Amino acid sequence: MDKKRMRDILLAAGLLLFAGILYLLLRPGGEGAWAVVTADGQEMARYPLSEDRQVTIGEADYNILEIKDGAAAVIEANCGDHTCVRTGAVSREGEAIVCLPHRLIVRIEGGEGPLFDASVG
Template sequence: MEWLKTHRNDAILIAALMLLGGALAVFLYATRQDGGYVSVQMDGQTVMELPLSEDTQVLLGEDGHTNTLVIRNGTAQVVEADCPDQICVRQGAVQYEGESIVCLPHKLVVSVEGGQGSGIDANTG
């Protein structure tokens, strides 16, 4: 019964591929955790760098020009701002490298930098 053997091998191959795909997805998800730190830029200049591992709250800017940035549980979020569009507040929390919160009226950019293990590479060369 040669056909039976062939079909069984196919089933094993498909199962193996599914398992591999699942493992890859878990791996990609796991490596996307910890974003490292957030870089705060105002008017094109980096004014602050805050680690995502430490919960904190900072008030950025001056009167009539402020954004309240909260770092909690490894995520960064602008919880309050006095800009007219409130886009930065509505954007919600960011936590992965490459994600950012932008407040155009205040020329504020909060971006997640340096994921886990990439700090060394960024400083060499």
């Protein structure tokens, strides 16, 4: 094989490798994270953290869930203790907002966080 051709192949391989590394480095860390709403042990809904929104969960017993700037928070609720509201915003895998009186859990799944967490569930 002549040297010029060899060099071209190496150059192409190098470029491919470089593109692959760039892809891994630039991949947005928070992408794919979800706020998963569970009530009474049943998954009710899941919302991507990448989209700002406000949803009211429940009727008589309600929690208002706000997703903003990649984080989820219960901003208002008519439960007795307001622990869920005081929890504030969560955005990392495994973090959760719990409303005991309403038996409601908002849990973060996916996105950034420990890769070795196998205990969810």
